[in-house]
Amino acid sequence: MLLKDKLSNWLLKEQDNAIRFLQETVQEASTTGNEASVQNMIAKKLNEMGLEVDMWHPDGEELAKHPYFCASRTNFSSSPNVVGIWRGKGNGHSLVLNGHIDVVPEGDLNQWDDHPYSGKIIDGKLYGRGSTDMKGGNLSLLLAIQALKETGTTLDGDLFFHSVIEEESGGAGTLAAVLRGYTADAAIIPEPTNMKIFPAQQGSMWFKLTINGKAAHGGTRYEGVSAIEKTAVVLEAVKALETKRNQRITDPLYRDIPIPVPINIGKISGGNWPSSVPDTVHLEGRIGVAPHETLEEVKRELGDYLSSIQDEWLLEHPVSVEWFGAQWLPGSIDTDHPLMNTLIKNYEHVKKERPIIEASPWGTDGGLLSQAGNTPSIVFGPGVTAVAHYPNEYIEISKIIEAAEIIALTIYDWCGGSN
């Protein structure tokens, strides 16, 4: 029997058990600081599958010395990283399969139709925070490995399965795995691409802008300068900068993406009294970083642009720019990299159609794997961006299984081996 058929059959037979396992992992609310119990489940699973398991608590003090360290904490004592290792017999290419286990908070409970960690299945979709981003993708990886194992496969190259913390907060988990030596010739990260293949990943950074005005009584508002009115001028400038930055991007991977590296203003607050002219507004936003830009270049460009807005008041009272919170390095792999070819071939083999190959609209740990771990990465997974970080997050079960089959075949081709 062909390996593809063996894998298909095994996945069909195993599917129900696998989805039960996904339900159990979704039901563990593994927000920042609360990853231990689900990591224990993953470690146990890897162990049962016959992989060597390394579970450790990253040393935050040590990690913080790395230039790419970005986290809001250095204490990871309740947040273990897990790596499962399948040693190859030598001679094959090595591969990292990387998935994060942390999830963003559930947000406003009233916007969820059900409990945010229900794991409930309705019409072939499994619901819950983290289902799409990215416990469903992680399950594709586990199923791919298990399917190969249980169909009697041996590998030539080493395979490392990363179950990392902190992706949602800047990537300290992947950085820790890289620094512990778990790098490889290439990597696959099943973040929610809706089965598209992303050889390039947009990086991003968060910034905070402060716009100052001059307070006055609302009844004599002409005696003040409204920070809200000046914010409208700043918002126009931010949009103009976004246009300028995106006009520079000619990579065909971005052909069908309306705005390759958007600048998003996500939060605004200012003023404190209806009848006072507001003297301060704070904006928080995220700026996309194109694959071949450095974070420093982008920081400089935004700062320079904002300080040259042609507005008399703003020239005298410049917008202040602060970089805070999370950042994600951009990542990329050559579009004709052998792992790309292998993945595309197997995608077509399983799906009987050509994949969509694009650049990702968001950052992933692929930037760290590429830039800190010298491990070029492809992002390809079963979830969908549209529901990531939102209420009623779900994942389509059939996509998880498809991704597992494609990834299993890709592992076998890439690492080499026998079955």
Added chain:
Amino acid sequence: MLLKDKLSNWLLKEQDNAIRFLQETVQEASTTGNEASVQNMIAKKLNEMGLEVDMWHPDGEELAKHPYFCASRTNFSSSPNVVGIWRGKGNGHSLVLNGHIDVVPEGDLNQWDDHPYSGKIIDGKLYGRGSTDMKGGNLSLLLAIQALKETGTTLDGDLFFHSVIEEESGGAGTLAAVLRGYTADAAIIPEPTNMKIFPAQQGSMWFKLTINGKAAHGGTRYEGVSAIEKTAVVLEAVKALETKRNQRITDPLYRDIPIPVPINIGKISGGNWPSSVPDTVHLEGRIGVAPHETLEEVKRELGDYLSSIQDEWLLEHPVSVEWFGAQWLPGSIDTDHPLMNTLIKNYEHVKKERPIIEASPWGTDGGLLSQAGNTPSIVFGPGVTAVAHYPNEYIEISKIIEAAEIIALTIYDWCGGSN
């Protein structure tokens, strides 16, 4: 000796004691709910001056039935109103002298150079929350009455001195005084006009706007609709409406006022994550009400204008408008009303210059006195708007004394009497 000279001499002699009394009243932080102790001081003072004193706790449940009632509470058990009554001998015009005793909160302590309730005097200015708005003005009234009393004056018309609560929150104190019968042929309110005479007072109302967008990931912001971007459209419309409303105002009282009835957006908040497209923004603002407009007309105009903004998204997702918090009725007195003439004559007599006669840029309790109490009101006082509600609020002592002399002469001329 002329009455003017008697009053001048008395004020000169009494000034130091009076300013000590002002310090003591400023040192009482009479924010909402904390007016009792300073009202006791006022009542004691009125009593010593030989006025009949009525001190009572307004019945909030009863007041709330009045169409002009506007307050965030109905329990005034710790907030007495005080009225001092100087009965005339009959035949003269009656007069209300109205001042509020409540002060707005001190705000950010770091922005004050000294303790906000210090009452400290530096270079002829007395500092502290409430000094300009309007305990300094109240002192002008008390001094005017006391100067007349102590120079042996009797009045023909009745004089009512209102020391009211709740002006900063919608005027329930003045409403209570009006409903208890303390109305008159006309009124003077020494709010901080910087010695200008305001025969017309702008009313105002607070509103809250909610602008909805559509959430999306910041990296694919083109899949959402930013409520912040739509807010920029709404802000433009608000400004256009302000222009339209002000073009209608031709009253010469507004000749030197850049924007007679401004619309001020004082507060903004929206979105909750730097890398999400914000789906809601809230604005809070205040809209000026021209002297001859009704509150209902203005509410209707703003609502209609916002619902007709020519923006496809906003037409389908209309801005929601809510009226909340405080409101101040506009007020006015005829510019050739006899009390106007009397006040102007005495202003010129004391100051040796012509007064500036304008419309006020803010609401006062004059709207309630006129509309609920049939008592047309002039606003004229020694403080300055620029420091009202702001850190390092102060009042110039010399202006308090000048205002007291002008008001004393005006009382005598208006009420009639002998000295």
